[in-house]
Amino acid sequence: MTDRTIAPDFGQVENIELIQAKPIVLDNGLKVFSVNGGDQDLVRIEFIFENIAYDATKPLQSYATNTMLNDGTNELSASEIADRIDYYGAFLQTDFSNDQSIVTLYSLNKHLPETLPVVKAIISDSIFPEVELETLIRNQKQKLSVNLEKNDFLSRKIFNSVLFSNTLYGYDTRAEDYDRLNRSQLQEYFSLAYQPENCTVVIAGKVTEETLSLIDGLFGKNWQGGMSVSPNSFNFYAGTGQEHYVEKADALQSAIRLGKIAINRSHADFPGMQVLNTILGGYFGSRLMANIREDKGYTYGIGSALVSMKNAGYFFIASEVGADVCSSALTEIQKEIEILKSETVSGSELDLVRNYMLGSMLGGLENALSHADKFKNIYFSGLGYEYYQNYIKTVRTISASEIKALANKYLDWDGMEKVIVGKKD
CATH class of the missing domain: 3.30.830.10 (Metalloenzyme, LuxS/M16 peptidase-like)
Known part of the structure; x- marks a missing residue:
């Protein structure tokens, strides 16, 4: 008989094989x-x-x-x-x-x-x-x-x-x-x-x-063009971290979106930043969800993301919170960022995030279509399949001190643009 009170042995994802294009x-x-x-x-x-x-x-x-x-x-x-x-x-x-x-x-x-x-x-x-x-x-x-x-x-x-x-x-x-x-x-x-x-x-x-x-x-054989083309190319510069407030006097909820210009997939720090983002607000068990939703009850959902585009990347945090707790929610968000910059992540939390990220990647490769999506991510970023080898290695081996260093390098609260639409309490 299987003793169901004992958890099965855990095995970490070592490697993920991709169907190459x-x-x-x-x-x-x-x-x-x-x-x-x-x-x-x-x-x-x-x-x-x-x-x-x-x-x-x-x-x-x-x-x-x-x-x-x-x-x-x-x-x-x-x-x-x-x-x-x-x-x-x-x-x-x-x-x-x-x-x-x-x-x-x-x-x-x-x-x-x-x-x-x-x-x-x-x-x-x-x-x-x-x-x-x-x-x-x-x-x-x-x-x-x-x-x-x-x-x-x-x-x-x-x-x-x-x-x-x-x-x-x-x-x-x-x-x-x-x-x-x-x-x-x-x-x-x-x-x-x-x-x-x-x-x-x-x-x-x-x-x-x-x-x-x-x-x-x-x-x-039967589609001819002949014209030279040049894709759009844009340059972007970090803002000064202003607050942009649109008041709606009858709002029951206030929308919060804050963030800044950041790195894209072609940058060496991108995989590590993905780990940092997951800890902060990238999955349901994140710190922002645990604090703003589960503990404080300010929102049904809050999350953060690191977005990669061809000419730029950006980091953002977004939520809709009760209008009467908008300022309190902003304070708690800032607090979670400062904790990541001043304290190292515990081993148990980091292991949980590692398992989540590698499991999500493996689980998402269910058919050839999802393998093609992975190819597009790297191809249009000017990268090769070694990117995923490095990504997996980073997720498996990044240390708590490296995550803290990335937080101090990229999560500058004062440099983040802060957009609030609704009411501030």
């Missing part, structure tokens, strides 16, 4: 990376375009272009595009981030001869119909109007603007910017950005030779 270069120079794994006859194919040619006078240009890609081509209407994809049980989506615009297809391999030509059409022949653009503008203005009433949305908007002013990263969305959108802006950006020289294809799942041959035929 296989590089392929097509005839037109298009870069393709294949992550082959799994038994299901399914693939995810991502067409990833770098955001380029940012123009502050047309701040929504790249976003709107990506959003409207599946709204019509010279041969297919928006409804015909949707019907063709749905008929074959596939899924097509567009995503926009600060650095990239992405078109993603999920499809069974056997249906790719029917679904992939639709993707080819939208990334090479989109026409951005006026009626669809008018619908986009109307819907997005209404969505913005609703979101501006939410304290959390407003705090995030102000925070990004303070950290990354006058760039795509910190763009402060306004309704009038939607009114300035026009079809010629989208056509202009489409002709510049959506070409093979500016595209990386990442295919993950059960990747067959037939699938690769089909991609080569559609996107290698």
Whole structure:
């Protein structure tokens, strides 16, 4: 009989094997990376375009272009595009981030001869119909109007603007910017950005030779660009740690967002900072959750994160707390930061965080798609797979004194921008 009062032996994660992406270069120079794994006859194919040619006078240009890609081509209407994809049980989506615009297809391999030509059409022949653009503008203005009433949305908007002013990263969305959108802006950006020289294809799942041959035929031999492109490049500088307060007299909760410009994934300190962040506010058992939620009851949730982007990284702490305890919550947050800077983390707490981080990484590698996501993290940061070897080593071996040193190096309370939307008690 198993004695269930005795905990099973513990074994720390020693190594994590990743399915490495296989590089392929097509005839037109298009870069393709294949992550082959799994038994299901399914693939995810991502067409990833770098955001380029940012123009502050047309701040929504790249976003709107990506959003409207599946709204019509010279041969297919928006409804015909949707019907063709749905008929074959596939899924097509567009995503926009600060650095990239992405078109993603999920499809069974056997249906790719029917679904992939639709993707080819939208990334090479989109026409951005006026009626669809008018619908986009109307819907997005209404969505913005609703979101501006939410304290959390407003705090995030102000925070990004303070950290990354006058760039795509910190763009402060306004309704009038939607009114300035026009079809010629989208056509202009489409002709510049959506070409093979500016595209990386990442295919993950059960990747067959037939699938690769089909991609080569559609996107290698029959997709020509020829224009030189240069991805957006921005420079950022640390702020002075000001408080940015937007009062809402009837607020029951106040949104808090504070942080500063920090390092990104390409910096040697990034893995260690991930450990520090996890201790502070990166998981449910973090110090901020234990103090602000569990002990004080000021909030339902609070967390911190270290965000890596191409041109910058930033650290932030965010929460929504009762309006009558806003100042008290800020005091407790500062206290937790100062403790990390003045006291070493206990061995038991550090072991718990190590196990959580390595277990989360291992548990997240459930299929070829998640292995492809890990590849994208390093590829677009200019790194190789040795990054993950170093990451695992750092998580397993970083000392309490090293964590304390990182806290003193990067967690400067006075240098953090502090955004509060709501009421201060």
